[in-house]
Amino acid sequence: MKKFLLIPFLLFAVFSMAACGGSDEEPSSPEQPGMSGQPDDGDGNDDGSDTPAPGGNGRYLVLYCSRTGHTEGAAQMIRTTLDCDILEVEPQVPYDNDYSSMLSRAQEELAGIRRGNYPAIRTSVEDFDGYDLIFIGYPIWHGSMATPMQSFLHEHAGKLAGKRIALFATSGSSGISASAGEARSLCPDATVIERALLLTSSTLPQMEGRISAWLDEIGAVREEPDTPDASSLKVNISTGDRTITATMEDNAAGRDFLSRLPLEVTLNDYNRMTEKIFYPSPALTTDGAARGCAPEPGDITIYVPWGNVAIFCKSWPHSNDLVKIGRIDGNGIDVLIVEGDVHVRIERQ
Structure with missing residues (x-):
């Protein structure tokens, strides 16, 4: 009898979480289930700074965190469009592939951040000298910026002072305004530009066109080799x-x-x-x-x-x-x- 009572309760809990804050990744919305892919742990540098993968255009840097790949896809498209540097922000402990475990950990980390306890990450950057604009990309979890990116901004707030930041996010259905407010609170001395890009489950198929239009709006252009003038x-x-x-x-x-x-x-x-x-x-x-x-x-x-x-x-x-x-x-x-x-x-x- 207890098993029959448990099933409706679990279904109610999952749909309640999605309604509170959909995302394209963790937790995923019912209409867009989370993918099972897990980022490669790589050879993270725990003792020093990480070096972004370089592009030909050194004016821009794309920083992103992603678990199932949607945010990573957007980040890579921005990087390809601008031919710029890119770096993934990774948690110290990789997230579990199990959906229920991911939900539980996401809730605990978000609650911890509200108390001032930020989860550990593997990624650090020595400085942002030379970058005109820094792209910050993340999935939205329960209406908030994914916790690894919150930790990164918290740890690098001083180094980001005076820099311009452009936000892009992926979400099942939630808006981006709450996470944009979090970015401004985490980096009070940086300039977070007003025009942010949100890709929801319904707009992901138009990712390429939306990214191109957004980059034009914020004035981010690919640097081409100089053509000699007269x-x-x-x-x-x-x-x-x-x-x-x-x-x-x-x-x-x-x-x-x-x-x-x-x-x-x-x-x-x-x-x-x-x-x-x-x-x-x-x-x-x-x-x-x-x-x-x-x-x-x-x-x-x-x-x-x-x-x-x-x-x-x-x-x-x-x-x-x-x-x-x-x-x-x-x-x-x-x-x-x-x-x-x-x-x-x-x-x-």
Whole structure:
């Protein structure tokens, strides 16, 4: 008889917890059961600071905690979109795969935090120097920020002072406002931006689009390699007490040439002052650059079969073996129209 009474009681308890605070992970909502995956323990560094996995964009850091993988999926998508650093915040003792045990531990830890007792975590960061924006991601447990992330913010509040923080969370049905308030209380000297991202069980399928739109709203953009503008394509060519200027082409060969500067080379006279040439080592790339030109005085080219740079002092017929990489500005080529070799220094403006 006692068994029959126990079953309704357990069902009532589980649905009551979900109603009090749904989450995508622990505790999971009835419409979105928790997954059984468990994060790998890894080789945590208990005695020192952890090093985030680096990306190409060092302006941003993604910190996240996740048990079943939903928050981790969002964190990895942010990291991929921005090509930035990422680090998982892990509890000192991994969570049990058993759902009931997880519920019990989550409740105990949340109650402990209300008394000022934060559960131990394995993750620490020495400093946040250089980061313009720090993303904090977590599942919502019973309406609150997951306890490992609360512990992390509590322990690193001083190091996060003056930093900008962007919150993202996953939840079965609960809102994010309560956990945003917790973040502000835990890090009173940081700036938690108002626009947070919440992914619920009904919006997880649109994760990619929602993350992209959110990043645009908060001004987080991926850093792309600098594309030279008109001024950065300019170079100075000096010989003796004379300096002339040239403008390089915005193609692969021109950019490769610019990357080698400054250079000091001897321009050898070729074909009776038709052109002045030198051989860069290694040869400049010509991938993707248009081949073929009829050089005019002042044109800077590559003769592909030999790999030499040729600055033309006279006009020459069209050749499919020439790639134009720049041009001497104005009448500056007059400085190079002399008999014999010319020693020059070439540098960016």
